[in-house]
Amino acid sequence: MSWGYRIMLLFTGFAALMITLVYKATHTKYELVSKDYYADELRYQEKIDGMNNASVAGNLTVTNDTKYIQVQLPASITQQPDSANAWFYCKTNASHDVRMNVVFVNGLLAVDRTKIFNEQYEFRLQFVAGKKRYHYTQYIDLR
Structure with a gap:
């Protein structure tokens, strides 16, 4: 050759x-984490303040069974949250993300498992209680 x-x-x-x-x-x-990432970045100081308030208040207690995911607020948060947003963020597939407005009953939140895929999620919970903003992030494996 x-x-x-x-x-x-x-x-x-x-x-x-x-x-x-x-x-x-x-x-x-x-896939982007957020479609409106620029506006989210402008509000990032609110998230930092919420994470600081959450670290002072204590950790969430998350229990996972076959029907429900139950989230218990720390005992130091005595006031019922006014409004709460929960986001199950799946890093591997944006179509498996689940966002919902939630209501706490006596500091307990129950999320129906049938609405959520069996994936590994980053659970983000944001709420306002007693004029303080809280932001929690916790990893949950539902597989």
């Missing part, structure tokens, strides 16, 4: 590799 054929084979292989890489890159699914 002469050098001309070897160089042509090398360039053909390189072109095939480039076409394969371009094909794979155009068919890769990229």
